[in-house]
Amino acid sequence: xxxxxxxxxxxxxxxxxxxxxxxxxxxxxxxxxxxxxxxxxxxxxxxxxxxxxxxxxxxxxxxxxxxxxxxxxxxxxxxxxxxxxxxxxxxxxxxxxxxxxxxxxxxxxxxxxxxxxxxxxxxxxxxxxxxxxxxxxxxxxxxxxxxxxxxxxxxxxxxxxxxxxxxxxxxxxxxxxxxxxxxxxxxxxxxxxxxxxxxxxxxxxxxxxxxxxxxxxxxxxxxxxxxxxxxxxxxxxxxxxxxxxxxxxxxxxxxxxxxxxxxxxxxxxxxxxxxxxxxxxxxxxxxxxxxxxxxxxxxxxxxxxxxx
Amino acid sequence: xxxxxxxxxxxxxxxxxxxxxxxxxxxxxxxxxxxxxxxxxxxxxxxxxxxxxxxxxxxxxxxxxxxxxxxxxxxxxxxxxxxxxxxxxxxxxxxxxxxxxxxxxxxxxxxxxxxxxxxxxxxxxxxxxxxxxxxxxxxxxxxxxxxxxxxxxxxxxxxxxxxxxxxxxxx
Amino acid sequence: xxxxxxxxxxxxxxxxxxxxxxxxxxxxxxxxxxxxxxxxxxxxxxxxxxxxxxxxxxxxxxxxxxxxxxxxxxxxxxxxxxxxxxxxxxxxxxxxxxxxxxxxxxxxxxxxxxxxxxxxxxxxxxxxxxxxxxxxxxxxxxxxxxxxxxxxxxxxxxxxxxxxxxxxxxxxxxxxxxxxxxxxxxxxxxxxxxxxxxxxxxxxxxxxxxxxxxxxxxxxxxxxxxxxxxxxxxxxxxxxxxxxxxxxxxxxxxxxxxxxxxxxxxxxxxxxxxxxxxxxxxxxxxxxxxxxxxxxxxxxxxxxxxxxxxxxxxxxxxxxxxxxxxxxxxxxxxxxxxxxxxxxxxxxxxxxxxxxxxxxxxxxxxxxxxxxxxxxxxxxxxxxxxxxxxxxxxxxxxxxxxxx
Numbered sequence: 001x002x003x004x005x006x007x008x009x010x011x012x013x014x015x016x017x018x019x020x021x022x023x024x025x026x027x028x029x030x031x032x033x034x035x036x037x038x039x040x041x042x043x044x045x046x047x048x049x050x051x052x053x054x055x056x057x058x059x060x061x062x063x064x065x066x067x068x069x070x071x072x073x074x075x076x077x078x079x080x081x082x083x084x085x086x087x088x089x090x091x092x093x094x095x096x097x098x099x100x101x102x103x104x105x106x107x108x109x110x111x112x113x114x115x116x117x118x119x120x121x122x123x124x125x126x127x128x129x130x131x132x133x134x135x136x137x138x139x140x141x142x143x144x145x146x147x148x149x150x151x152x153x154x155x156x157x158x159x160x161x162x163x164x165x166x167x168x169x170x171x172x173x174x175x176x177x178x179x180x181x182x183x184x185x186x187x188x189x190x191x192x193x194x195x196x197x198x199x200x201x202x203x204x205x206x207x208x209x210x211x212x213x214x215x216x217x218x219x220x221x222x223x224x225x226x227x228x229x230x231x232x233x234x235x236x237x238x239x240x241x242x243x244x245x246x247x248x249x250x251x252x253x254x255x256x257x258x259x260x261x262x263x264x265x266x267x268x269x270x271x272x273x274x275x276x277x278x279x280x281x282x283x284x285x286x287x288x289x290x291x292x293x294x295x296x297x298x299x300x301x302x303x304x305x306x307x308x
Numbered sequence: 309x310x311x312x313x314x315x316x317x318x319x320x321x322x323x324x325x326x327x328x329x330x331x332x333x334x335x336x337x338x339x340x341x342x343x344x345x346x347x348x349x350x351x352x353x354x355x356x357x358x359x360x361x362x363x364x365x366x367x368x369x370x371x372x373x374x375x376x377x378x379x380x381x382x383x384x385x386x387x388x389x390x391x392x393x394x395x396x397x398x399x400x401x402x403x404x405x406x407x408x409x410x411x412x413x414x415x416x417x418x419x420x421x422x423x424x425x426x427x428x429x430x431x432x433x434x435x436x437x438x439x440x441x442x443x444x445x446x447x448x449x450x451x452x453x454x455x456x457x458x459x460x461x462x463x464x465x466x467x468x469x470x471x472x473x474x475x476x477x478x479x
Numbered sequence: 480x481x482x483x484x485x486x487x488x489x490x491x492x493x494x495x496x497x498x499x500x501x502x503x504x505x506x507x508x509x510x511x512x513x514x515x516x517x518x519x520x521x522x523x524x525x526x527x528x529x530x531x532x533x534x535x536x537x538x539x540x541x542x543x544x545x546x547x548x549x550x551x552x553x554x555x556x557x558x559x560x561x562x563x564x565x566x567x568x569x570x571x572x573x574x575x576x577x578x579x580x581x582x583x584x585x586x587x588x589x590x591x592x593x594x595x596x597x598x599x600x601x602x603x604x605x606x607x608x609x610x611x612x613x614x615x616x617x618x619x620x621x622x623x624x625x626x627x628x629x630x631x632x633x634x635x636x637x638x639x640x641x642x643x644x645x646x647x648x649x650x651x652x653x654x655x656x657x658x659x660x661x662x663x664x665x666x667x668x669x670x671x672x673x674x675x676x677x678x679x680x681x682x683x684x685x686x687x688x689x690x691x692x693x694x695x696x697x698x699x700x701x702x703x704x705x706x707x708x709x710x711x712x713x714x715x716x717x718x719x720x721x722x723x724x725x726x727x728x729x730x731x732x733x734x735x736x737x738x739x740x741x742x743x744x745x746x747x748x749x750x751x752x753x754x755x756x757x758x759x760x761x762x763x764x765x766x767x768x769x770x771x772x773x774x775x776x777x778x779x780x781x782x783x784x785x786x787x788x789x790x791x792x793x794x795x796x797x798x799x800x801x802x803x804x805x806x807x808x809x810x811x812x813x814x815x816x817x818x819x820x821x822x823x824x825x826x827x828x829x830x831x832x833x834x835x836x837x838x839x840x841x842x843x844x845x846x847x848x849x850x851x852x853x854x855x856x857x858x859x860x861x862x863x864x865x866x867x868x869x870x871x872x873x874x875x876x877x878x879x880x881x882x883x
Contacts, residue, residue, distance in 0.1 A: 102470075126835060139836065174605050192611070194605060195598040201538060262438070269444075280430075
């Protein structure tokens with residue numbers, strides 16, 4: 001059907017746009033305007049993110065910022081930084097260093113405005129017993145809670161969105177509410193997602209999270225620096241996931257989990273830059289990707305920097 | 309008059325030679341490993357500069373058990389190691405490489421690199437240890453000693469943050 | 480135009496004609512619907528948190544019911560095959576009631592999808608042209624197309640036939656014929672697409688088996704006709720519609736074959752899973768034997784298996800097939816058996832263990848069950864009301880007024 005390709009700065013009014021406009025207009029006329037709040041209808045009729053032009057996006061961002069400010073009583077900036085040319089993000093995780101301390105999990109929560117109640121984590125750290133099979137993940141334990149880590153007989157493997165080059169979630173979404181950006185980040189338009197959760201069934205990495213109820217977070221805990229496709233406040237009934245901290249990385253910064261890791265097990269950079277840390281890891285270390293047999297081609301590389 | 313001219317040409321020649329020398333010096337400097345952007349070393353508060361106590365103290369080079377100060381240091385690094393393998397007996401505010409070259413505490417990675425060459429290479433490449441800052445710009449490095457206490461370098465276990473809630477507990 | 484409005488009221492009046500039992504039945508259904516609606520209002524307010532579903536098991540009872548009902552909808556029309564291809568008259572006459580059942584089942588399917596959505600208000604995003612339907616990449620988009628198309632075909636056929644009958648004319652085979660022929664592959668397609676919806680996900684080894692679509696169809700041919708056998712008996716008892724025993728027994732015979740095939744396909748799947756014994760065996764192990772002491776589905780699936788096998792033999796032997804006591808027993812067995820097997824028994828093991836190896840034992844919560852019952856009651860009500868109009872038209876008691 002209609003493949004959405006990307007923002008067009010100046011859209012010519014073609015037949016389809018016209019029909020669309022007419023149809024939406026008719027629907028708007030037919031629906032009773034019992035809600036005095038105009039923004040409800042603006043939100044209802046908001047177009048797909050990649051079908052909006054810059055002007056329309058600006059208006060939407062203003063509306064969303066206003067809503068967020070009303071809700072959290074503080075200014076929330078919702079950015080729309082575009083992908084940098086010549087950049088394809090890649091992530092490396094050194095399994096020989098990870099100690100399973102979960103610092104990344106909570107740094108991610110602080111950065112990305114996840115709901116605290118009900119709890120939403122984008123990173124899951126799995127623990128495996130050394131010497132037992134582990135790659136099928138069936139023997140994993142994610143609720144381990146010793147007093148100190150690392151533990152002698154165990155090793156750890158954090159899992160988050162693998163930012164597949166061939167993402168099954170994108171293929172499965174019935175409304176094109178999730179897609180892969182030019183810099184390789186798989187994003188979700190939280191205003192377009194209908195909450196059918198087919199993407200969650202399709203994801204082989206358990207990376208996608210659903211807002212089973214309205215997300216809750218204290219206003220003082222809100223990180224006001226956000227991105228439309230990333231950590232802006234979300235809604236009840238939509239899916240969310242790791243975006244490699246799009247609000248940070250598109251401004252040149254490292255993802256929050258990279259900076260939080262106390263052992264430096266997390267590496268991040270541009271796969272197209274031969275001098276990047278991630279390229280060094282791929283070219284010099286033994287690398288593997290999770291569930292390689294599914295051909296999802298993740299841009300998340302696990303590696304072993306040293307042989308312990 | 310002639311003298312003056314000769315002197316002038318001498319000055320010009322000298323100036324030329326000097327500038328040539330400087331330009332060489334500059335290009336030579338590029339071969340020296342670049343300075344890494346690191347935070348200050350994690351000294352115990354008040355302990356540095358070491359010279360505030362060691363100034364004027366006689367130097368005892370004999371390996372022994374420390375009894376008056378630094379008793380907490382149980383060297384668990386290199387078997388048979390001793391303070392002056394790394395610390396400089398004559399100027400305590402500096403560290404000393406095996407070749408006798410003195411380096412500051414901010415550059416202690418050169419000292420570690422003497423034995424841990426592979427790790428040093430990977431640290432420089434950004435693979436070993438944590439980087440913060442910009443993935444496409446200025447990166448903040450950490451010194452080896454920020455994570456590995458040099459006298460007992462093995463990474464200390466830490467308390468993990470709480471496990472996630474079980475799905476049955478999410479109400 | 481005058482006649483159109485008048486005839487509409489004639490049809491509407493039918494709904495209010497009935498004895499005490501009828502009103503009691505409708506009242507009972509309305510009560511259940513009310514319960515469901517009130518539970519749904521709670522869900523709409525608080526979110527799907529009131530269900531037992533979580534990130535680990537992200538689809539549950541709603542989608543299970545949806546899957547079962549797609550099968551019912553498909554099978555209801557597949558009776559057309561013997562009726563028209565082999566011109567088997569006793570069934571041909573009752574195909575209409577099958578089509579009405581298909582309409583009902585599809586409506587329920589769409590409702591189940593709606594109540595499962597986190598943002599149902601945004602439903603229009605899935606539409607082509609005004610929304611951003613991800614066609615042909617997403618199987619869910621395919622499902623929307625085929626289900627709505629199927630609904631449209633069946634609505635057209637049954638209402639066209641009823642309309643012609645109600646004005647005292649024979650329906651034109653030139654109009655209905657091609658549509659009936661179209662509806663056969665279409666019925667197969669709705670269930671195939673629904674199977675592919677699961678089948679296409681490499682992340683879920685339990686579903687990622689090419690035998691899934693044939694299994695879906697085979698089990699649908701059991702449960703759908705079983706429901707109809709029971710409905711036919713009720714219809715002929717409560718009205719003057721004559722349905723021959725022959726038709727019912729023929730359908731029962733069909734169920735026997737379908738159940739035989741269904742059990743065979745299940746056996747093939749069980750063999751492959753357990754004999755090869757790869758890591759992908761965990762979900763089916765969980766389903767039949769439990770995993771790490773987690774056994775929530777075990778009693779259910781064994782109940783279903785025993786019921787299905789018992790029903791197979793009851794349908795297979797003419798003696799039990801043509802005895803209404805054992806026949807009805809078999810029908811109920813099949814309905815329950817397939818409902819478990821293709822409902823929770825299919826959906827939940829897809830998520831257990833989840834893709835990271837976690838086992839979360841899903842059980843539907845009370846509000847979830849109430850909403851589901853509400854949808855079923857809604858379906859029963861639709862079918863009752865449709866029959867209330869269709870039966871008198873069919874028997875010739877109700878005729879519309881026309882100019883001539």
